Structures are given as C-alpha cells and as structure tokens.
Amino acid sequence: QQPVQSPQAVILREGEDAVINCSSSKALYSVHWYRQKHGEAPVFLMILLKGGEQKGHEKISASFNEKKQQSSLYLTASQLSYSGTYFCGTEIRQGAQKLVFGQGTRLTINP
Amino acid sequence: DTAVSQTPKYLVTQMGNDKSIKCEQNLGHDTMYWYKQDSKKFLKIMFSYNNKELIINETVPNRFSPKSPDKAHLNLHINSLELGDSAVYFCASSPRLAVYTDTQYFGPGTRLTVL
Numbered sequence: 001q002q003p004v005q006s007p008q009a010v011i012l013r014e015g016e017d018a019v020i021n022c023s024s025s026k027a028l029y030s031v032h033w034y035r036q037k038h039g040e041a042p043v044f045l046m047i048l049l050k051g052g053e054q055k056g057h058e059k060i061s062a063s064f065n066e067k068k069q070q071s072s073l074y075l076t077a078s079q080l081s082y083s084g085t086y087f088c089g090t091e092i093r094q095g096a097q098k099l100v101f102g103q104g105t106r107l108t109i110n111p
Numbered sequence: 112d113t114a115v116s117q118t119p120k121y122l123v124t125q126m127g128n129d130k131s132i133k134c135e136q137n138l139g140h141d142t143m144y145w146y147k148q149d150s151k152k153f154l155k156i157m158f159s160y161n162n163k164e165l166i167i168n169e170t171v172p173n174r175f176s177p178k179s180p181d182k183a184h185l186n187l188h189i190n191s192l193e194l195g196d197s198a199v200y201f202c203a204s205s206p207r208l209a210v211y212t213d214t215q216y217f218g219p220g221t222r223l224t225v226l
Contacts, residue, residue: 029211030210030211030212032214032215036152040219040220041115041201041217041218041219041220042154042201042217043217044214044215044216047212047214049211049212085152087154091210091211095167096159096166096167096208097208097209097210097211098156098159098167098169098210099156099210099215100156101153101154101155103151103152103153104152104153104154106152
C-alpha cells in the first residue's frame with residue numbers, strides 16, 4: 001500500500017536541480033506532497049488530482065502520471081531553504097479514505 | 112495564531128505508565144487525525160475523526176485510545192506505555208473528510224520517549 005519514493009537521499013549544491021519520484025502499486029487518485037524540516041511538522045506543498053496534471057510554486061513543481069501510477073517532484077535551482085525530507089502521500093480508497101505516505105526523501109542543500 | 116497545537120511538545124516517561132497528548136485546532140475544520148512518525152521517519156496514520164466520530168482506527172493496539180470532546184479537539188491517551196511507543200506523534204486537521212482534495216495541516220508534534 002505504501003508508495004515508494006526514490007531516491008532515499010539527495011545531496012546537492014545550491015543552485016542545482018533535483019527530482020524526487022513517487023510510485024505506487026495501487027491506482028492513484030491523488031498525490032499530495034509535503035516537506036518536513038528537521039524537528040518540525042510536515043508542511044503541505046501541493047496536491048495533484050488527475051493524470052497529466054502539473055503544478056508549480058516558484059521553483060518547485062510536480063507532475064502526475066496516472067497510467068504509470070507515479071508522480072515526480074521537481075526542485076529547480078535549489079535554495080538552502082529547500083533542505084528537508086519530502087514525503088508523497090497517496091490516497092487509499094479501501095473503506096475510509098486516508099493518506100498513505102512514502103518513506104520520505106531526504107534532501108540536503110549545501111552552499 | 113497557532114492553527115494546530117499540541118501539548119506537551121516533549122514527553123519522557125517510564126515503561127508501564129499512562130500518558131495523554133492533547134491537540135486543538137482553531138481552523139474550524141471537521142476532520143482531525145493522529146499520525147505516528149517512527150525513528151526512520153515513517154509517517155503512519157493511526158486514527159481519524161470527523162465531527163467527533165471515529166472514522167479510521169488503523170489496527171492500533173487497544174492501549175491507544177483517542178477521544179474527541181468536540182470537533183476542535185482530539186486527544187490521545189496511551190496506557191501501559193512500551194518501549195516501541197517511542198516516536199513523534201503528530202496531530203493534523205483538514206477541512207472535511209475529503210482526502211482527495213483537502214490539505215492536511217499538521218501540529219508541531221509530541222516527541223514521546225519511553226524509558
């Protein structure tokens with residue numbers, strides 16, 4: 001049930017790009033992306049609701065490929081503030097709706 | 112203004128004790144959740160409530176008992192604490208019971224350490 005994220009960890013220099021992938025063995029109805037900084041709560045980034053959808057906020061964007069049951073998060077020209085652990089959450093519709101989170105991708109941005 | 116608040120932030124206790132964590136949201140949301148994040152950062156849902164009604168009980172041991180006195184509050188009581196209960200517990204809320212579209216807002220977390 002749990003989506004699988006890759007890579008597990010990324011280390012970049014400021015200004016470099018990163019891609020974080022999230023794939024599921026189950027049908028995806030929506031994909032939610034969150035970022036958690038060390039010692040803090042997860043913070044919502046974006047929701048993708050249908051296949052083919054792409055969203056972006058400043059230099060962070062995401063895509064959703066419904067047929068491949070996967071989503072990707074793109075971080076362009078990374079900033080120090082992007083450091084943290086990124087989680088994708090996928091909606092499960094067996095009984096009550098719930099979000100099931102991937103294991104997280106730890107992103108470290110160095111100056 | 113704090114949207115989702117939890118108390119306490121840190122909780123250190125001995126095995127076998129009983130403890131409670133409180134959560135309050137001032138967003139006017141209908142739905143609240145408890146998540147457990149273990150040492151490997153795995154974030155797993157435990158319970159969800161909608162307007163004080165239990166919706167999800169995710170095969171959590173009976174030692175964990177959530178209580179929602181009103182839709183703005185969701186407390187978690189844990190009996191007979193075990194070493195494996197050590198984790199960070201997050202409370203969250205969302206406007207409705209509509210996972211498809213609704214953002215979940217997380218509280219700051221309670222780090223529970225069982226000795």
